[in-house]
Amino acid sequence: MKTYYNPEDLKKFSNIGEFDKPLADKFFSWYGDVFAEGALTAREKSLIALAVAHAVQCPYCIDAYSEDTLAKGCTEEQMMEAVHVAAAIRGGSSLVHATQMMNKVKELTM
Amino acid sequence: MKSLLAQHHELSQSGRQLQLLDEVVQSAAITPFKEKLKTLGFYPLKPTGIDILQINVGKLCNQTCKHCHVDAGPDRKEIMSRETLEQCLEAVRTSGISTVDITGGAPELNPHFRWFVKECTQLGVKVMNRCNLTVIFSNKKYNDLPEFFAEHKIEVVSSLPFYNADRTDRQRGEGVFAASVKAMKLLNAVGYGKAASGLILNLVYNPTGAFLSSGQQVLEAQFKKVLHEEFDVVFNHLFTITNMPISRFLDFLITSGNYESYLEKLLAAFNPATVNGLMCRNTLSVSWDGYLYDCDFNQMLDLKIGEGDAMHIKNLDLNYLNRREIIVSQHCYGCTAGAGSSCGGEVVK
Numbered sequence: 104m105k106t107y108y109n110p111e112d113l114k115k116f117s118n119i120g121e122f123d124k125p126l127a128d129k130f131f132s133w134y135g136d137v138f139a140e141g142a143l144t145a146r147e148k149s150l151i152a153l154a155v156a157h158a159v160q161c162p163y164c165i166d167a168y169s170e171d172t173l174a175k176g177c178t179e180e181q182m183m184e185a186v187h188v189a190a191a192i193r194g195g196s197s198l199v200h201a202t203q204m205m206n207k208v209k210e211l212t213m
Numbered sequence: 214m215k216s217l218l219a220q221h222h223e224l225s226q227s228g229r230q231l232q233l234l235d236e237v238v239q240s241a242a243i244t245p246f247k248e249k250l251k252t253l254g255f256y257p258l259k260p261t262g263i264d265i266l267q268i269n270v271g272k273l274c275n276q277t278c279k280h281c282h283v284d285a286g287p288d289r290k291e292i293m294s295r296e297t298l299e300q301c302l303e304a305v306r307t308s309g310i311s312t313v314d315i316t317g318g319a320p321e322l323n324p325h326f327r328w329f330v331k332e333c334t335q336l337g338v339k340v341m342n343r344c345n346l347t348v349i350f351s352n353k354k355y356n357d358l359p360e361f362f363a364e365h366k367i368e369v370v371s372s373l374p375f376y377n378a379d380r381t382d383r384q385r386g387e388g389v390f391a392a393s394v395k396a397m398k399l400l401n402a403v404g405y406g407k408a409a410s411g412l413i414l415n416l417v418y419n420p421t422g423a424f425l426s427s428g429q430q431v432l433e434a435q436f437k438k439v440l441h442e443e444f445d446v447v448f449n450h451l452f453t454i455t456n457m458p459i460s461r462f463l464d465f466l467i468t469s470g471n472y473e474s475y476l477e478k479l480l481a482a483f484n485p486a487t488v489n490g491l492m493c494r495n496t497l498s499v500s501w502d503g504y505l506y507d508c509d510f511n512q513m514l515d516l517k518i519g520e521g522d523a524m525h526i527k528n529l530d531l532n533y534l535n536r537r538e539i540i541v542s543q544h545c546y547g548c549t550a551g552a553g554s555s556c557g558g559e560v561v562k
């Protein structure tokens with residue numbers, strides 16, 4: 104069955120350099136630095152990545168960071184809480200625009 | 214849960230496991246482990262000496278863990294005899310081996326266990342015992358094991374796959390986490406894991422599924438924090454270990470559809486820096502019936518060192534053993550992935 108997303112393609116991520124190696128190298132180097140231990144731990148960054156993966160709805164990233172958070176010793180509860188944070192921001196980002204709608208309604212109505 | 218052997222499962226046969234490992238390597242175009250070592254100039258793999266004698270005193274266990282590479286359990290009856298244990302002692306006495314690492318099954322279920330520990334400590338060697346913790350409560354006669362361990366100052370190494378009940382019990386059986394914590398409290402009470410007591414309690418973490426562990430140091434800190442804050446127990450070090458694609462874990466990989474991808478993961482994580490510190494290079498493994506192997510995993514795959522009685526503990530030939538070629542197969546990718554894996558945890562610090 105043909106699908107837009109193929110789990111096998113995740114393994115080919117590093118192949119993006121085939122079409123533009125200098126930019127791919129820069130991306131992967133930066134990516135590695137982003138996820139290194141820093142002011143935030145690698146574990147915290149992995150949970151953030153898991154949440155963002157859900158916010159941007161990237162199935163590759165969800166697979167990758169589900170496994171990475173498991174490997175870093177996160178519990179299922181922590182992982183789901185991270186997803187709820189993403190969902191709350193997504194939901195809230197819609198709802199906060201309700202103030203615009205309310206402003207407009209109040210402007211237009213007696 | 215029954216052992217694979219009691220189920221007459223095809224994976225209880227070591228030959229079938231090796232065949233499946235070779236098949237997946239071919240079908241997924243994974244470089245065979247031996248070839249990988251050759252290309253890096255590490256083949257044949259040779260010993261660096263024999264410092265540790267790891268003795269598997271039996272496959273009998275009070276637990277039936279889902280990932281067990283020994284396929285141990287209450288229905289396994291293989292137990293090392295007193296005669297073979299005496300041959301092990303003689304080997305330690307004459308060889309200069311500095312550490313005896315007792316494993317199983319649950320080693321304490323071997324009826325000669327306490328006698329053997331006493332004899333080993335009298336030889337002045339370091340003694341490690343791989344205790345599953347719950348065995349202490351499996352029968353009244355084992356309740357005093359913490360005091361026995363402390364009296365003989367043996368190092369206790371205990372598996373605890375996670376710092377919560379859910380994930381631990383899924384792998385090791387219902388109630389195992391609670392019993393393990395209770396046992397750790399008893400060990401702490403006699404001094405284990407406490408600074409300055411000199412009594413060492415180390416825990417072993419292995420992933421509860423088809424993923425690799427990430428960072429022994431970070432996981433140790435998490436385990437210490439949660440176990441201390443939530444359960445008031447302490448320990449010395451956490452050893453992270455990779456699950457080997459053999460026996461019950463191999464069965465899990467196949468039935469869950471993770472087999473090929475797990476092997477690919479191990480290959481992708483191959484780290485040449487681990488090869489110098491692999492446990493097979495300074496450890497000798499003895500099976501319940503006295504035969505010699507390069508490691509406990511080779512033992513379970515029946516990859517004996519040499520042929521016949523020549524390679525039995527009663528005929529320990531250090532000259533030969535120090536010159537031998539270590540037997541490798543596809544499962545060895547498990548010990549060379551990431552920071553490496555051994556019975557003492559990560560290989561590359």
